[in-house]
Amino acid sequence: MTYLQDDSHLTLRWAEQFGRTFLFHGLFSTTELHTTDIKAITHVVSRPDIYQKSTAMRASTEIIIGRGVLSVENEEHKRHVNRRALNPAFGVTQVRAVTEIFLEKAVQLRDAWADISTQAVVIGFNYQFESLNGKCNDLDDALTDLLHSPHSIRYSAFRLAQGIVPILQFLPGPGQNLFRAARNKMFGIGKQIVNRSKADIRASKGERALGKSRDLLSTLLKANMSTNIPESQRLNDIEIVAEISTFLFAGHETTSLATTWALHALSRHLGAQRKLREELLTIPTDNPTMEELNSLPYLEAVVREVLRVHSPVVNTQRMAMQDDTLPLATPYIDKEGNLHDSLPIPKGQRIYIPISAINTDKEIWGEDAREFRPERWEKIPSSASAIPGVWANLLTFFAGPHNCIGFRFALVEMKALLFTLIRAFEFEEAAKSGIRSFTVGLLQKPAVIGEARSSGLPLIVKLKPYNIQI
Ligand code: HEM
Known part of the structure; x- marks a missing residue:
């Protein structure tokens, strides 16, 4: 027997066997509707009033990170992602400003790998992490407890079960105390950061000095302290602290997994790695601007291909909040052999959205859909344009109002890391048996085939000196 969490691509094989749309029995005999039908998925993501994260799922997210954008729906969600409250922190201008810091940190990582001790700053909040020199601090400890502790897989399985069977929320689950302690630690640190940043803003009389701040939190605070925005549209301090945990939770492991899978793919495709290195070395500085990074076509193609074949978030779920009818592009055949081009959905039905399966669907991407081939981005099939994703005709960053x-x-963080690491090192496969992917929560992670999950992604890394110009 294979478990869903042991094989991130199991449902892809089920779809080949049972068709685009089928029901399967989840935990505790609940049913989940699985669909790779693009018409059905477009309907689900464009009707956030009907298809939402289940209340239980949101409650279990809230236990860990508080009431941030990941755990709210409807009007409250609109207020959180309001263009003026949250979005300014994630726009092109802000990303351009932090590119410099991404590169600074990437160079520190490069040097740490080349055995030079360094120190890191998480650019989101101008908070000192020390993960690059092997030291730890409170926030680092909190994240490690939540995401990487030896029992985190069991804890996350229980949270998933809580999401499916609401009554489990009232039981003391494994890791509950650890989660609470980690959350309290994150919130304590979050409050300190907010208070300190606000004091800085006040001391500098706000807008002007803050305009120069590059971190995400300063932009968030600036937007929410501005008297130009009506009180009802602003986020309060507690909500801002919850957003800090949300960004750490949603942005930390996803991006590091994306970069990890990129190194895996490039270690298996040495031709692509060489071609990428040649392109990266045409840039005469270690500190390119966002525009320079975005002007490199092969880097763009590699990033797209990694995020297509190895989407860090492998699937997500929604629950129907009312009865509905799901339109289908590919009709399903019932037990009597009749064809149906729509499917009645009862209130409470869970819908499993297989992000990775859609990104690698042979009917959309062609027979080589599961292969890593960055060159495909020179001309992608027209069938891909039907995918409702927010970026690059992929569902990797999802779609609709809850897109990432x-x-x-x-994307810029990944590019900065790859830019720096591929110029400085050569990566080769180290695991003879190959690499598999398993799922923890919604994320796919690498492990050596035939070995424990903790085996991770071993790589042979060779220093490749080049003329560094600053
Ligand atoms: C490669 C890296 C990343 C991937 C693959 C990724 C993927 C996703 C996906 C699939 C969703 C939708 C989940 C759902 O609704 O079921 C999502 C939502 C979200 N992501 Fe990301 N993400 C990444 C990086 C980040 C970063 C760096 C941040 C913040 C700094 C972030 C913040 C968020 C937030 C706040 C949401 C919730 C949005 C909402 O519900 O309105 N993510 N992400």
Whole structure:
């Protein structure tokens, strides 16, 4: 027997066997509707009034990170992602400003790998992490407890079960105390950061000095302290602290997994790695601007291909809040052999949205859909344009009003890391048996085939000196 979490691509094979739309039994005999039908998915993401994260799922997210944008729906969600309250922190101008810091940190990582001790700053909040020199601090500890502790897989499985069976929320689940302690730690640190930043803003009389601040929190505070925005549209301090945990939670592991999968793909495709390095070395500085990074076509193609084949968020779920009818592009056949081009959806039905399966669908992307081939981005099939994703005809950053608010951040961060690491090192496969992917929560992670999940992604990394110009 194979479990869903042991094989991130299991539902893809089920779809090949049972068709685009089928029901499967989830935990505790609940049913989940699985669909790779683009018409159906477009309907689901464009009707956020009907298809929402289940209350139980949101409650279990809230236990960990508070009431931030990830755990709210409807009007409250609109207020959180309001253009003036949250979006300014994620726009092109802001990402351009932080590119410099992404590169600074990427160079520190490069040097740490080349054995030079360094220190890191998480650019979101101008908070000192020390993960690059092996030291720890409170926030680092909190994140490690939540995401990487030896029991985090069991804890996250329980949270998933809580999302499916609401009554489990009232039981003391495994890791509950650890989650609470980690959340309290994150909130304590979050409050300190907010208070300090606000004091800085007041001391500098606000707008002008803050305009120069590059971190995400300063932009968020600036937007929400501005008297130009009506009180009802602003976020209060507690909500801002919840957003800090949300961004750490939603942005930290996703982006690092994306970069990890990129190194895996490039270690398996040495031709692509060489071609990428040649392109990156045409830039005569270690500190390119966002525009320079975005002007590199092969880097863009590699990033797209990594995020297509190895989408860090492998699937997501929605629940129907009322009865509905799902339109289908590919009719399903019932037990009597009749064809149906729509499907009645009862209130409470969970819908499993297989992001990764759609990104690698052979009917959309062609027979080589599962292969890593950055060159495909020179001309993608017209069938891909039907995918309702917010970026690059992919569902990687999802779609509709709940699309990933941090996607521009993640893309430039990935590019800055790849730019720096591929220029300085050569990456080769180290695991003879190959790499598999397993799922924790919604994320796919690498492990060596035949070995424990903790085996991760071993790589052979060779220093490749080049003329560094600053
Ligand atoms: C490669 C990296 C990333 C991937 C693949 C990714 C993917 C996703 C996906 C699939 C969703 C939709 C989940 C759902 O609604 O079920 C999402 C939402 C979200 N992401 Fe990302 N994300 C990434 C990086 C980031 C970063 C860097 C941040 C913030 C700094 C971020 C913040 C968020 C937030 C706040 C949401 C919730 C948006 C909403 O519900 O309105 N993500 N992300």
